[in-house]
Amino acid sequence: MLVKWVTTALAFGTLASGFSLFPLHLPSRFREGDAVKSNTATPDLQLFEDTFEALRVLQDAYFQPWVGTWPSAIDWTAAVMGTHVTGALQSLSRDLELYYPTLDAGYSAKENAISLYFSQLVSFYFGQDAFSIRNQAFDDMLWVVLGWIDTIKFIKVYSRHHYEKGTREEAKPGALWNQSWYGNAWTPVFAHRARIFWELAATGWDTKLCGGGMNWNPKLTPYKNAITNELYIAGSIAMYLYFPGDKNAAPFNFGSPGLNPGFTGSAEWSPHDPKYLEAALNGYKWLIQSNMTNDQGLYADGFHISGNNSGSNNTKCDERDEMVYTYNQGVVLSGQLGLFKVTGDAGYLREGHRLIENVIRATGYDLDKESPVDNISKIFPGQIPPWHGLGRAGVLEDACDIIGKCSQDGQTFKGIWMHHFTSFCAILEPFPNIPVYARSFGRIQAEHSAACQRYIGWLRHNAVAARGTRDGEGKFGMWWTIGLLDTTTMLNIKVNLQAMPEQDGAVDYRNYGVPHDSLWIANMKGGLPNVSDEVNKGQHPIGKAASNDVAAERESDETAAEKTWALFPDPNSRGRGRTVETQGGGLAVLRALWELSKQSL
Known part of the structure; x- marks a missing residue:
């Protein structure tokens, strides 16, 4: 079965054998064939x-154990925060000994x-709130899948490295010393929650449109x-790859497959089910052929x-x-990495690196010169660096930041972008039982690391910029770019339309809410009068409702931005x-x- 899917996968790319993996102009220190460096x-x-310290502040300032969540988060952002904590645990479990001079202190x-x-x-x-998320959008469900699968991966790796037989206290017999990690x-x-939410989300796949x-x-x-779609691929x-199986059929009845799209006729769901691979391959094929870029x-x-919404027979995606x-450029990276691990097709990695380079270029940064394309020292004071498509001054931004x-x-x-970028750029390890790696894995590993x-x-x-936004309590701000700049000049800065990103044909519904029109809302005139308010709850900026007048919004934002500089000498105290x-x-x-700087040692 795996061979069938690998064969299908090769239609999407070329197996890395006999050609350069990445179409990059690498500096001399990163030529093809270089070995991966050790610490x-x-x-x-x-x-x-x-x-x-950032993790400590995240948990001490925002997490409440007695309710088991970050109360100020909403359902899907809480799922993402769980993923950030799991990622930090992975780094902590591997590297804390580096921070302590003795083994005993480090272990404790x-x-x-x-x-x-x-x-x-x-x-x-x-x-x-698992019951609430079941009734939300399909992307909300898939954040849940990724979060718990990441946690399962952490448990497996931590247990293998620290608690398998022979790793600690090998000479001491008895049940106390032979327990696996709790x-x-x-x-x-x-695993059960991840499986349930994947099955619920998978009903969103549609071939009619x-x-x-x-x-x-x-x-x-x-x-x-x-x-x-990126979440569907990555999830x-x-x-x-990592779902360990599930013997728990709850909350569905064994005899009611209609209530459970993933019901297979038994009380068990097996690991490495080909339906997950098929879904990922089909999802990726559709995405790269969709003209979404x-x-x-x-x-x-x-x-x-x-x-x-008006009874047309059109079935084509034709209004982009x-x-x-930023996050639309990130989640797919985890999907590409996973597809490479299964198929051995380096085309997935190549496409991921191409996307990363596009993102970096769109922040206004020159990788070859290792510096921003704009001379920040000559732009200030009194001006905002120009927008390059996904940032300015070499720093990642979303349009709402400024x-x-x-x-x-x-x-x-x-x-989210940074999390999936980190996963993509981890040192490659061969996945068990995939023979397609045999001839080319070492070269692919070295070239991926060099890239x-x-x-x-x-x-x-970007890290320096982000650190510059921390307040006295160690809390990070949203607009990282301002962390590079002298905020004492903020009173002299005017934010004008030239500094504000503008994208023709763009609707910023993630920040301003879903517009109240028939393009977005089914049966706008009769059936669902309050659905937009339900979808947008808590999403648009404080005091700002969804609007259809883009030009008026921009003029309003320009005026508001100019007024707020004097009121908020710290730009990251504005809005939320x-x-x-x-x-x-x-x-x-x-x-x-x-994670990346360790690899360079």
Whole structure:
């Protein structure tokens, strides 16, 4: 069965054999065939300290154990925060000994920290409003899948490295010393939730419109957007690779397959089920053939089907929302990595690196020169660096950052990009029982590592910017770019339309809410008068409702932005200010730099 799917996968790319993996102009220190470097120097322990101080603030300031969640988050952003904590645990479990001079001190501190943050993830399992998320959009469901699969991966790796027989206390007999790590007791629980939510989300796949693709929200007109399809790809391949199986049929009745799309006629769901791989392959094929990318090679947000709400027979995705968000460029990276692990097809990695380069270029950064394309020192004071498509001054931005009008959705996006970028650029390890790796894996591993090392200068530039937004309590702001600049000049700065990003044909519904019109809302005149308010609840900026007048919005934002500089000398105190979502983003960018910079030692 695997051979069948690998054969299908090869239609999407070319197996890496006899050609250069990445179409990059690598510096001389990163030529093809270079070996992956090992840790031979001292890592930047201040960066380690800053990374886990960001984690401490995230949990101490925003997480409440007695309710098992981050109360100020909404359902889907809470799922993302859980993913950030799991990622930090992975780094902590591997690297805390580097921070302590003796093994005993390092082990004691590690166990205390791992136990603390893992116990909070267990608490979050009970605090997560799983029943509410079942009735939400398909992307909301898939964030749940990724979060718990990531946690299962952490449990497996931590147990293997620290608690398998022979690793500790080998000479001491008895049940006390032969126990596996207690986190393994939670694997079946987390696996069950991941499986349930994947099955619920998979009902969003539709072939009647656009030749395939995931719908975003069943309460609205059909809209096939990038994030839902990227999540479907990443979630499906993660289920294929890491889902350990599930013997728990709850909450569905064994005899009612209609209530459970994944019901197979038995009380067990097996690991490595080919249906997950098939879903990932079909999803990826549809996405790359969907014309979802713009002239900069960035993913636009998604497609409507013109006339669908007025009885038209059109079934093509032909009305693209040109809005560009950072997270739409990130989640697919995890899907591409997973597909490579299964198929051995380096084309997936090549496409991921191409997307990363497009993102970095769109922040206004030159990888070859390892510096921003604009001379920031000559732009200031009194001006904002120009917009390049997904950032300015070499720093990743969303369009809402400069205005200070990001919703909870918008405040979460950059952290998501950094998390999936970090996963993509981890040192490749061969996946068991995949013979296709035999001839080319070593070369692919070396070239992938070399390509990722090329991003460190840009990543450090962004981490410095993000650290510059921290307040006295260690809380990160949303607009990282301002962390590079002298905020004492803010009173002299005018934000004008030239500094504000503008995208023709773009609807920023993630920050301003779904527009109240028939393009977005089914049966606008009669059937669902309040659906937009339900979908938008908590999403648009404080005091700002959804609007259809884009020009008026921009003029209003320009005026408001100019007025707020005098009132808010700290630009990151505007709008929602510093939140659990912005803290998750700060943690993600520092962790990304830590993980990649270790590889360069």
